[in-house]
Amino acid sequence: MSFSAYARRVRDPALPHRRRVSALRSCVQLYRPIGFHATLSFLEEQAGSFQRDEAALLRALDALVASRLARRAELRRYAAARSAAKRRGRRSPGPDEPNPHHLRGYWYGAPGSAALHALRFWQRERRPALLPSLDPIEVRVDSCVSACLAAGGPLTPAQRQLLATAVDALDERIRPEVWRDDPAAYFRARDLLQVTRFVEIAAEAA
Template identity: 85%
Template sequence: MSFSAYARQVRDPALPQRRRVSALRSCVQLYRPIGFHATLSLLEELAGPFQRDEAALLRALDALVASRHARRAEFRRYAAARSAAKRRGQRSPRPDDPNPHRLRGYWHGAPRQGALHALAFWRRERRRALLPSLDPVEARVDSCVNACLAAGGALTAAQRQLLATAVDALDERLRPEVWRDDPVAWFRTRDLLQVARFVEVAAGAA
């Protein structure tokens, strides 16, 4: 089923609350900008206890729909800008041109709020699994997460540089041979890199 079809189920007062909550979770499966569980957690923060409260459930859906609409509007603006650039002879985008298709972990409409919530969720629910050994690169990411959350997103120039070196190191670890030799480590690195991207978004660097 489509996002819109599930959204109609969420809004249908004839359905039992449990079915409507399940439909909202299906919407989140299809649009989960900061991950499935973190997105559900943010919706509860924004809307209230939607599992048992109908008004909160509708507010949660409205928040999700608003973010999805903002994302689609940004894609349309980007497509229009690219069409205009092509008419001027610029066939390919420049590497530093903003491209919404490259954004990961980005809550459209409130990117900093979404990223900070995702970081808090990660630190509470997944930190131990992603940082079992806390090697120097992992320690840099952990330090930047803590600094970002403590400051409400802001990072100093030194912290931004620390984050950039950690991102480069994590990118280097996502080599095909790592996937072949240790897929568990590869996926853990991929997820930790997403955490670093959340820090970039929260700090206004993405």
Template identity: 60%
Template structure:
């Protein structure tokens, strides 16, 4: 079913409450820029205990709908810019022109606070299982996540440089042929890259913050 169909189920008071909560989780399956479980945790942070509270459930739905609408608007704007650029003969988009298509790259409307929320989730639930003493990049990210959370995303220039190096290293590890015989290591590198991107977003004042999600 579509996002809109699930959203209507969330609002339908004639349905059992548990089914409405399940419908919200289905909405999250379809729009989860910071990951499924981290998105649920973020919605609870900003809306309240939606698993048992009607007002919180509707607030959580409104938050995810508003963010998703901004993502769709960004995709439309990007398509418009690309059409104009192609008419000028620019067939290949510039590297700095972020493409919002595919999986949404940020939580629209609250990119930084959502990234910080996701990092709190990762720090509690996922990062411990990704730590490998011999992996300097993993250890660096561990330090950077702690610094990001303690400062609210205000990293020093040295920390930002370490982050850029970590992202470059992990990007390099995404070559499929490097991990043909070790899918576990490839999955771990992919997960670490997700964490690194969250740190980037959490420490970047330039991310789109057009509106709140409350």
């Protein structure tokens, strides 16, 4: 079923509330800018307890729809810009030209607050599982997350450099041969890369 069909179910007052909540969760399965559970948590923070309150449920859906529409509009603008550039002979985008297709963890309309929420959610729900050891790269990522949350987003130049070195090291850990030799390490590094992306978004939006 499509996002729009699930959204209509969320808005249908004839359905039991639990089914409408289930429909919202299905919407989030299809559009989850900061991950499924973190997106639901952010919607509850923004809209209120949608599990029990109808007005909060509708506010949560409206917030999700607004972000999704903004992303779709950005993708259309990017496609139009690329088509115009190709007509002028520029077949490939420049290295500094942002591509919305590659934006991971970006909540259109509230990128900074959503990224900070995702980091708080990660610290609370995922960090204990991801950081049981003293791996220096994992410790570096954890340090950047703590600094970002403490400052409400901004990083110092030294912290930005620390984050950049962590990203470079994690990129090395998601090479194809790592996937073949140690899938668990690959997924661990991939998850931590997403965390670094949240830090980058929060820092840029500050």
